[in-house]
Amino acid sequence: MANAAxxxxxxxxxDELNTLAQTIAEMGGQVExxxxxxxxxxxxxxxxxxxxxxxxxxxIDDMQRRIDDMCVSIIARRQPMASxxxxxxxxxxxxxxxxxxxxxxxxxxxxxxxxxxxxxxxxFYNGVKNMTALVxxxxxxxxxxxxxxxxxxxxxVCNRDDEVDAMxxxxxxxxLTYMLEDPRNITTCTHLLFCAKNLERIGDHATxxxxxxxxxxxxxxxxxxVQELHRTQIKA
Numbered sequence: 001m002a003n004a005a006x007x008x009x010x011x012x013x014x015d016e017l018n019t020l021a022q023t024i025a026e027m028g029g030q031v032e033x034x035x036x037x038x039x040x041x042x043x044x045x046x047x048x049x050x051x052x053x054x055x056x057x058x059x060i061d062d063m064q065r066r067i068d069d070m071c072v073s074i075i076a077r078r079q080p081m082a083s084x085x086x087x088x089x090x091x092x093x094x095x096x097x098x099x100x101x102x103x104x105x106x107x108x109x110x111x112x113x114x115x116x117x118x119x120x121x122x123x124f125y126n127g128v129k130n131m132t133a134l135v136x137x138x139x140x141x142x143x144x145x146x147x148x149x150x151x152x153x154x155x156x157v158c159n160r161d162d163e164v165d166a167m168x169x170x171x172x173x174x175x176l177t178y179m180l181e182d183p184r185n186i187t188t189c190t191h192l193l194f195c196a197k198n199l200e201r202i203g204d205h206a207t208x209x210x211x212x213x214x215x216x217x218x219x220x221x222x223x224x225x226v227q228e229l230h231r232t233q234i235k236a
Contacts, residue, residue: 013078020070020091021147024098027063028143031098031105032136034060035202038108039132042195043125045112053109060102067095083219090216094146097205097212101139104198104205111191111198118188124174131167131199138164138206146213157210158222164203171196 034056041050071088074080080088138157145153175189175196214222 013074013080013084016070016074016078017084017087020067020074020088023063023067023070024091024094025143025147027060027067027095027098028139030056030060030063031101032139034102034105035108035132035136035139038105038112039128039199041109042112042115043128045115045118047113050109050112054106057102057106060099064095064099068092086216086219090146090212093212094209097208101202101205104202107198108195111195114191115188121174121178124171124192127167127171127174128196128199131164131171131196134160134164134167135199135202135206138203139209142206142209142213145210146216149213149217151214151217154210154214154217154222158207158214161203161207164200168196168200168203 034053037049037053037056040046041053071092074088075085078084138160141153142157144150145157172193175193178185179189211222214220
């Protein structure tokens with residue numbers, strides 16, 4: 001009888017962890033949609049889509065609070081240890097990063113409401129589209145690495161962060177050129193600079209999630225392992 005009760009407890013705990021993972025995945029999906037909509041609202045100056053993106057951010061915030069509550073409840077009731085505790089703590093951090101990405105998408109939408117009647121240069125328009133596609137890929141791959149506990153995939157995501165930074169630098173220089181050419185562009189370009197920065201920050205949060213995925217699988221910090229690898233290579 002005791003074994004049956006113990007098996008039930010273990011099964012129930014596993015169900016709770018699975019529910020937590022599913023909720024993280026659902027939140028990730030909503031965040032990806034928010035990024036796409038925020039960028040579309042910016043590039044098309046779509047006020048209706050911008051408003052919908054801003055409103056949708058409340059659902060993302062609510063999901064983060066629900067995940068926090070789930071994690072605190074599990075820790076209090078189950079008193080997990082080792083890998084189970086690591087899984088729950090990692091979920092809290094990933095949810096926080098996703099909430100911040102949602103805020104970045106909301107900021108894209110809000111900035112679009114401040115822009116009226118502008119004609120985006122094709123190079124900037126394409127640059128934003130390409131940068132959005134890249135950060136979305138980064139976020140998706142980071143979430144997949146987290147869900148699958150794939151440390152190698154997590155490292156790949158981190159290695160690609162330089163591509164996002166390079167795109168941001170390119171957009172920054174282009175907007176700076178527009179401002180220097182005509183001071184009347186300064187206000188508009190300033191808003192666009194913040195939009196480009198928001199996309200770059202989304203890439204940073206994707207990297208954070210990848211680092212969490214690496215920690216979840218290995219129990220080690222990715223930055224510490226990379227530094228150790230560099231020290232080994234230098235000695236060799």
